[in-house]
Amino acid sequence: MIDLYYWTTPNGHKITLFLEEAGVPYTIHPVNLGRGEQFKPDFLAISPNNRIPAIVDQDPGDGGAPVPIFESGAILLYLAEKTGKFLPRDLRGRVAALEWLFWQVGGLGPMAGQNHHFQQYVREKLPYAIERYVNETSRLYAVLNKRLANLLFLAGEYSIADMACYPWIVPYEKQGQNLDDFPHLKRWFETIRARPATGRAYAKAMEINQTPMPEDEEARKILFAQTAANVK
Numbered sequence: 178m179i180d181l182y183y184w185t186t187p188n189g190h191k192i193t194l195f196l197e198e199a200g201v202p203y204t205i206h207p208v209n210l211g212r213g214e215q216f217k218p219d220f221l222a223i224s225p226n227n228r229i230p231a232i233v234d235q236d237p238g239d240g241g242a243p244v245p246i247f248e249s250g251a252i253l254l255y256l257a258e259k260t261g262k263f264l265p266r267d268l269r270g271r272v273a274a275l276e277w278l279f280w281q282v283g284g285l286g287p288m289a290g291q292n293h294h295f296q297q298y299v300r301e302k303l304p305y306a307i308e309r310y311v312n313e314t315s316r317l318y319a320v321l322n323k324r325l326a327n328l329l330f331l332a333g334e335y336s337i338a339d340m341a342c343y344p345w346i347v348p349y350e351k352q353g354q355n356l357d358d359f360p361h362l363k364r365w366f367e368t369i370r371a372r373p374a375t376g377r378a379y380a381k382a383m384e385i386n387q388t389p390m391p392e393d394e395e396a397r398k399i400l401f402a403q404t405a406a407n408v409k
């Protein structure tokens with residue numbers, strides 16, 4: 178019912194986490210980012226920013242034509258509204274889930290992404306850039322830790338906000354972070370890791386690709402040298 182355009186990255190895992198939790202049938206269409214498949218016209222028609230994840234809902238609630246959606250936050254919100262799951266129904270819980278969802282897509286994701294870039298992918302080590310993004314990642318971890326001091330999950334109950342954040346905490350060691358410094362975050366992380374749906378989502382990823390990005394020189398060129406000329 179849902180076509181998922183996916184690669185095995187944190188933003189991709191957000192959507193398999195949701196679909197596995199909600200028990201929604203889906204078909205994965207792998208988009209190999211290291212081979213430039215994000216630039217194929219068929220994929221760009223769904224995801225004009227040449228980024229995964231994207232979905233097509235073949236059975237939208239209005240009974241009309243299939244609905245394509247890009248941007249992980251928009252996808253999670255759409256799926257939560259479609260299924261009535263993982264978005265609190267009360268006004269205050271819903272506001273909290275949306276706040277932390279937007280916080281993730283606007284903050285944790287981009288900052289941790291730059292952290293990965295400068296710590297792991299750039300051959301020339303740039304101390305200023307590494308320090309900036311490791312520090313900012315640790316600040317964001319502390320914000321999460323504080324939020325979770327008195328709450329089981331970010332919006333009280335398990336929601337799309339947690340599903341958006343969790344995959345970005347999984348590579349915490351690569352981000353230069355120690356979860357022992359953030360005990361509430363660590364408890365939250367271990368609780369989500371133990372969920373059967375989380376296990377299934379990450380097992381799906383292993384079936385599709387076991388090579389960490391960026392695999393090779395070709396992948397580096399495709400991923401790290403994009404300019405306006407790539408937007409066709």
Ligand SMILES: N[C@@H](CCC(=O)N[C@@H](CS)C(=O)NCC(=O)O)C(=O)O
Nearest residue numbers: 186188210227228229230248249250
């Ligand atoms: N804001 C986007 C970010 C998506 C994103 O950056 N996806 C990466 C993988 S994690 C991607 O597709 N990269 C392909 C490329 O850089 O060409 C979202 O939340 O969906």
